[in-house]
Structures are given as structure tokens and as C-alpha cells.
Amino acid sequence: MQPNRRLSDFLPLKFANGNQVKQFSKPCVKCGTMLEAKQMNGVARLVENHIAIAATAECPKCGESFGVACVINPDKQVKRVVLPRFLFNLYLRALPVQKGESAPQAILNHQTADLPEVRDALEDAAEIARANASRQQVQAQNIVRADEAIGRFQDKVIPAWLLLDGNRFEFDRIAPNAQAGEGEFLLDGCLIYRAKA
Numbered sequence: 001m002q003p004n005r006r007l008s009d010f011l012p013l014k015f016a017n018g019n020q021v022k023q024f025s026k027p028c029v030k031c032g033t034m035l036e037a038k039q040m041n042g043v044a045r046l047v048e049n050h051i052a053i054a055a056t057a058e059c060p061k062c063g064e065s066f067g068v069a070c071v072i073n074p075d076k077q078v079k080r081v082v083l084p085r086f087l088f089n090l091y092l093r094a095l096p097v098q099k100g101e102s103a104p105q106a107i108l109n110h111q112t113a114d115l116p117e118v119r120d121a122l123e124d125a126a127e128i129a130r131a132n133a134s135r136q137q138v139q140a141q142n143i144v145r146a147d148e149a150i151g152r153f154q155d156k157v158i159p160a161w162l163l164l165d166g167n168r169f170e171f172d173r174i175a176p177n178a179q180a181g182e183g184e185f186l187l188d189g190c191l192i193y194r195a196k197a
């Protein structure tokens with residue numbers, strides 16, 4: 001995961017056809033002052049021969065701060081990105097370094113772990129890992145609980161099994177930290193069920 005940096009630190013970026021983006025500017029949404037890459041903080045990456053940018057710009061004149069999320073094609077046409085900029089920014093920062101892309105190495109060197117933006121990036125990475133883990137969990141629209149209970153946890157009854165969209169899952173364990181793994185289903189935030197073997 002790369003930390004957010006001044007956008008100018010990512011430039012120039014070069015397309016396969018030889019075109020280069022050396023500068024990137026946007027007018028301030030409030031006062032119209034033209035802001036340059038060095039007044040934006042975020043990430044710019046070369047992704048499948050497009051330059052993708054997700055940043056926050058801060059106007060030195062009026063103090064307005066606003067989001068910039070766009071993709072530049074090899075003909076240097078700029079397209080807006082519809083994804084929430086926050087997600088787009090996380091996605092771009094999590095991408096491994098691509099061929100032809102010069103990674104801002106300095107920030108990855110030692111003595112950077114205490115910088116707030118590095119801590120921020122590490123927290124973001126942990127957040128993504130959690131989101132990925134929850135995606136591997138079993139999701140179900142239609143949950144039927146067994147009448148048969150095998151006990152209680154805190155004030156919750158533990159059904160012996162569940163029918164999840166028609167598939168039977170057996171009670172496996174209690175997970176007070178709500179950490180369900182791949183192929184597992186989390187019930188009531190603390191009970192883990194697994195598909196019947």
C-alpha cells in the first residue's frame with residue numbers, strides 16, 4: 001500500500017505510445033484558481049495504460065478543499081471516475097507497482113513508519129484486508145434457524161444448525177471477535193457456522 005503523496009511526486013507518467021503526462025491541473029471548484037499537481041495530495045498510477053488519479057486538492061487562494069478522481073487515456077483525454085474517490089484512492093494505493101511506473105521509493109524507505117500518512121496507509125491496508133475477509137464469508141438471503149439449541153452464549157441461543165438459502169450449516173464455534181473465515185457464516189456477530197461436510 002502506498003501512502004498518499006503530493007501528486008507532482010508521481011509525475012511524469014508515460015504511456016506505452018510515448019505520450020507523457022508531466023503536469024496535471026484542475027480549477028478550484030470555488031474560486032476558479034488553477035491548481036497544479038503539487039497542490040494535490042493523493043495517488044497517480046499507471047493502470048492498464050491509463051493514468052488513474054485519486055487525490056484531494058487544496059486551493060492556496062480560498063482554502064477550499066475538493067476531491068479529484070479521474071482517468072487519463074493514452075490520448076491524454078481526461079475522464080471522470082464515478083466510483084467514490086475514497087475507494088478509488090484505496091484501490092490505486094493497494095495496486096502493486098506496474099511495469100514502466102516509477103514508484104515513489106523514498107517514502108517506502110526506513111524512518112517513515114512514524115509518519116502519520118504511513119500509519120494512515122497501514123490502517124487503510126488493514127481495513128481492506130478485513131473487507132476482503134468478509135467477502136469470502138458466506139452470505140445468505142434466507143436464514144432458517146434450527147429449533148434445536150445446543151446452548152447459549154451470553155444471552156443468545158445457539159441454534160445447532162442453520163439453513164442458509166437452503167444449505168445446511170452446522171454450528172462450529174463461538175467467535176467473540178466476529179472473525180469468520182472463508183466458507184464460514186457469522187450469525188448474530190459471534191456464532192460461526194460451517195457447511196455440513
Ligand SMILES: [Zn+2]
Pocket residue numbers: 028029030031032033059060061062063064
Ligand atoms: Zn479556490
